[in-house]
Amino acid sequence: MICGPIVAAALPSSSLLLLLLLSLTRAGSTALGRPVEIRAAVILPAESKFITTLSKVMPVLDIAVRDLYAKGILRETDVTFRFMQKDDKCEDIEAMRSGFELIINGRVDLFLGPTCDYGVDLVARMIKFWNAPLLTTGGFTNDFSLDKRDPKSKYFLLVRTGTLDFQDIADVVVSVLNRYSWKNVLLVYDIDGYWRVSGKQSCGLMTKTLVEMFKGNSSIRYNAFDLAKNPQNNLTENLRNEVGSKHTIVVVDDQQVRVEENHRASGERKN
Ligand SMILES: *[C@@H]1O[C@H](CO)[C@@H](O)[C@H](O)[C@H]1NC(C)=O
Ligand SMILES: *[C@@H]1O[C@H](CO)[C@@H](O)[C@H](O)[C@H]1NC(C)=O
Numbered sequence: 001m002i003c004g005p006i007v008a009a010a011l012p013s014s015s016l017l018l019l020l021l022l023s024l025t026r027a028g029s030t031a032l033g034r035p036v037e038i039r040a041a042v043i044l045p046a047e048s049k050f051i052t053t054l055s056k057v058m059p060v061l062d063i064a065v066r067d068l069y070a071k072g073i074l075r076e077t078d079v080t081f082r083f084m085q086k087d088d089k090c091e092d093i094e095a096m097r098s099g100f101e102l103i104i105n106g107r108v109d110l111f112l113g114p115t116c117d118y119g120v121d122l123v124a125r126m127i128k129f130w131n132a133p134l135l136t137t138g139g140f141t142n143d144f145s146l147d148k149r150d151p152k153s154k155y156f157l158l159v160r161t162g163t164l165d166f167q168d169i170a171d172v173v174v175s176v177l178n179r180y181s182w183k184n185v186l187l188v189y190d191i192d193g194y195w196r197v198s199g200k201q202s203c204g205l206m207t208k209t210l211v212e213m214f215k216g217n218s219s220i221r222y223n224a225f226d227l228a229k230n231p232q233n234n235l236t237e238n239l240r241n242e243v244g245s246k247h248t249i250v251v252v253d254d255q256q257v258r259v260e261e262n263h264r265a266s267g268e269r270k271n
Contacts, residue, residue: 035076035077035078035079035080036078036079036080037079037080037081037082038079038080038081038082038109038110039082039084039106039107039108039109039110040061040081040082040083040084040108040109040110040111040112041084041086041098041099041102041108041110041111041112041113041132042054042057042058042061042083042084042085042086042112042113043085043086043088043095043098043099043111043112043113043114043119043123044057044085044086044087044088044112044113044114044115045087045088045089045090045115045116046087046089047089047090049196050090050115050116050196050197051115051196051197052113052115052137052138054085054087057112057113058083058085061081061083061112065081083112084102084108086098086101086102088113088114088116088119090114090115090116090119090195090199090200091116091118091119091199091200092116092118092119092121092122092199093122094119095113095114095116095118095119095120095122095123096119096122096123096126099111099122099123099126099130103130108130108132109132110132110133110134110135111123111127111132111133111134111135112134112135112136113134113136113138114136114138115136115137115138115139115198116138116198116199116200117138117139117140117141117144117198117199117201117202117205118199118200118201119199120134120136120138120139120144120158121141121143124136124139124144124154124155124157124158125154125155127156127157127158128151128156128157131157132157133157133158133159134157134158134159135159135161136158136159136160136161136162137160137161137162138160138162138197138198139158139160139162139165139198140162140164140165140166140197140198140202140205140206141165141166141205141208141209142165142166142167142170142209142212143155144158144160144165145165145167166205166206166209167209169206169209170206170209170210170212170213171213173210173213174213174217177220183219183220183221184220184221184222184247185214185220185221185222185223185247186222186223186224186225186242186243186246186247187207187210187211187222187223187224187225188225188227188235188238188239188242189203189204189206189207189224189225189226189227190203190226190227190228191203191204191207191226191227191228192204194206207224210222211224223246223247225238225242
């Protein structure tokens with residue numbers, strides 16, 4: 001299989017935002033009658049080549065807040081919102097630096113983003129010390145699917161709103177293999193494929209998730225081919241070389257003959 005499209009998760013809907021904000025609004029307006037200010041860090045890439053960017057998300061947040069007021073769910077006199085944006089360039093260190101900068105310069109009640117996996121990893125490991133939840137449409141790697149309910153767990157307070165992650169995609173692939181009793185798998189991947197979805201090594205991490213699954217099943221034979229090994233060849237040629245010789249089976253009179261062996265045999269004959 002080729003590391004293919006990853007469905008981009010929808011932006012947080014206003015109802016989800018509400019749920020989170022309600023839990024953050026500890027006590028309604030302050031004693032002085034001033035509204036409570038919810039301070040949310042929005043850490044996303046700015047560059048438009050990415051799926052989730054500051055310029056796409058900021059208007060959605062405005063709409064969500066206006067919706068809360070318009071529907072009378074919250075009153076502007078009780079709760080206001082302040083969104084502090086930072087461009088993380090879809091890089092882990094930039095995401096981390098943005099988080100620290102905001103925390104040092106004032107209170108942060110909530111993180112929206114990062115969305116790129118390596119950035120999510122770094123920031124989401126810190127939030128339990130900062131006592132601020134992190135809401136992201138990213139975080140596809142299977143590490144993020146681990147149980148997060150224990151306050152000591154690595155990603156405590158991380159909330160992923162996406163509908164699909166690498167583990168789900170791997171589950172689908174394994175179901176298809178099981179359904180057709182396919183047991184011989186070649187993973188062809190471009191390690192940095194789909195960078196615009198979840199940053200560096202998006203396809204590499206997807207492949208890693210699949211490999212973890214295949215390792216657990218002794219009846220599946222798998223191999224992985226990194227396209228960077230043969231950059232001079234295009235995909236067609238790589239598939240011909242890799243699949244053609246090592247991963248095909250020809251059925252002759254109900255007997256499965258591995259092409260690999262045929263090739264070797266004919267090669268020997270030639271020599
Ligand atoms: C392993 O794979 C085979 C063939 O795809 C399938 O029949 C079997 O149920 C799988 N076993 C596990 C433990 O998933
Ligand atoms: C891939 O390379 C081969 C050989 O150079 C060429 O014939 C073929 O058209 C190329 N395919 C694509 C999709 O570029």
